[in-house]
Amino acid sequence: MAPPPNPIRRSLIGLLVTVLGAGLATPLAAAPVPLPPLVQPASTEHHVGKVIWVDLVTPDLKAAERFYSGLFGWTFSEIHTRSTDYALATLEGRPVCGIIQHLARAGEQRQPGWLTFIGASDVEATRRQIVQLGGQVLFAPHAVPQRGQQAVFADPQGAVFAVLASSSGDPPDVLASPGEWIWSSLLAQDPGTDAAFYQSVFGYEVFDSSSDDGSEHLILSSEDYARASVNGLPPGHRHPHWLNFVRVLDTLQMTTTVTQLGGRVLVEPRIDRHGGRVAVVADPSGAPFGLLEWPDSQSKEDMQ
Amino acid sequence: MKRGFAMLLGIAAVTLLPACVAGGGGYYGGGGGVDVTYGADFYEPWGYEYGGWGPRYWVGPPRGGDHGHGRDYTGGHPPAYHPAAPSRSMPSIPSRQRSR
Numbered sequence: 001m002a003p004p005p006n007p008i009r010r011s012l013i014g015l016l017v018t019v020l021g022a023g024l025a026t027p028l029a030a031a032p033v034p035l036p037p038l039v040q041p042a043s044t045e046h047h048v049g050k051v052i053w054v055d056l057v058t059p060d061l062k063a064a065e066r067f068y069s070g071l072f073g074w075t076f077s078e079i080h081t082r083s084t085d086y087a088l089a090t091l092e093g094r095p096v097c098g099i100i101q102h103l104a105r106a107g108e109q110r111q112p113g114w115l116t117f118i119g120a121s122d123v124e125a126t127r128r129q130i131v132q133l134g135g136q137v138l139f140a141p142h143a144v145p146q147r148g149q150q151a152v153f154a155d156p157q158g159a160v161f162a163v164l165a166s167s168s169g170d171p172p173d174v175l176a177s178p179g180e181w182i183w184s185s186l187l188a189q190d191p192g193t194d195a196a197f198y199q200s201v202f203g204y205e206v207f208d209s210s211s212d213d214g215s216e217h218l219i220l221s222s223e224d225y226a227r228a229s230v231n232g233l234p235p236g237h238r239h240p241h242w243l244n245f246v247r248v249l250d251t252l253q254m255t256t257t258v259t260q261l262g263g264r265v266l267v268e269p270r271i272d273r274h275g276g277r278v279a280v281v282a283d284p285s286g287a288p289f290g291l292l293e294w295p296d297s298q299s300k301e302d303m304q
Numbered sequence: 305m306k307r308g309f310a311m312l313l314g315i316a317a318v319t320l321l322p323a324c325v326a327g328g329g330g331y332y333g334g335g336g337g338v339d340v341t342y343g344a345d346f347y348e349p350w351g352y353e354y355g356g357w358g359p360r361y362w363v364g365p366p367r368g369g370d371h372g373h374g375r376d377y378t379g380g381h382p383p384a385y386h387p388a389a390p391s392r393s394m395p396s397i398p399s400r401q402r403s404r
Contacts, residue, residue, distance in 0.1 A: 071357035111349060138345075174398055177402065185363040196385035206387055215358060237356065266355070273361040
């Protein structure tokens with residue numbers, strides 16, 4: 001006759017089996033997305049304070065690919081893991097941005113958007129400073145294989161941005177080609193205090209370029225390059241946010257293409273301070289971005 | 305029976321050790337998926353409102369070279385940021401062409 005089962009041993013075995021199952025499952029669920037390096041071949045070039053990357057978070061990866069390839073000629077290489085659908089966009093072989101599919105839960109209203117990554121040398125030190133200055137950590141510093149260290153924050157006025165210390169170097173300071181990101185603007189409740197926040201974090205020089213009608217327009221610069229503008233929220237806007245612009249040759253024609261591809265025009269083409277036309281549009285999922293003309297010529301008059 | 309139990313314990317240790325390392329201090333796991341490992345999420349609040357951009361609401365980059373240091377704060381509240389020195393001319397975006 002077999003001896004009666006030892007209840008302690010049975011409990012221990014049960015516990016081990018549970019833990020073993022969890023141990024096997026965790027690496028699968030948490031498998032990091034194998035993102036390609038930001039710069040290939042890798043360089044030692046770093047530009048703290050420069051917008052070095054953008055990622056779109058969207059509920060429909062395929063729809064986004066159709067829209068952006070039709071608009072800018074981007075080509076996509078997809079990366080799929082067990083729980084992730086990601087597409088790397090390239091233009092003439094150069095990485096332009098990433099698109100990640102994220103399904104909203106049923107009944108959940110969420111805003112698809114472009115996440116702006118600003119270059120930093122030490123993400124953890126940047127986190128400490130951001131928190132000290134009243135910013136919020138939305139996603140703590142963590143390593144992304146081949147990409148580097150990154151984290152997501154909200155500034156004290158609520159605009160969301162990410163910080164990235166790229167392990168392969170930062171993209172060089174060259175003029176963006178048509179179809180590449182060329183500029184970023186922060187639309188803030190109080191541009192002056194927000195500029196002070198970003199100046200403390202990234203060491204920007206701040207230039208006041210406000211217009212005669214009182215619209216506040218500050219320029220953040222580093223390494224003697226303009227990196228972004230900070231603008232007051234226009235009347236009716238409630239949410240401070242970053243807005244990124246793609247360089248185009250013809251804003252008017254591109255807004256027509258946007259609507260043909262299922263997007264919307266949010267701000268009609270208009271001449272901006274630099275003399276070229278800008279417009280704000282949204283992709284079919286509603287993610288807003290800007291279009292900006294910037295001719296190669298140095299003459300402002302040539303643009304008008 | 306004791307041998308089997310020891311083997312099970314050994315397998316558990318080997319399996320769990322890399323999981324703990326991959327956990328990177330707790331950033332992985334917990335959320336159970338890519339949102340936790342990569343950090344991409346719908347961070348923005350719902351709905352953007354556009355419009356209301358006045359004719360001189362400028363968002364674009366400067367052409368560079370201006371000494372536009374904006375308003376005169378003499379006698380008023382100084383800005384929260386440290387303005388660039390008046391001797392500094394406003395920079396533009398990079399103009400160097402990409403080498404082919």
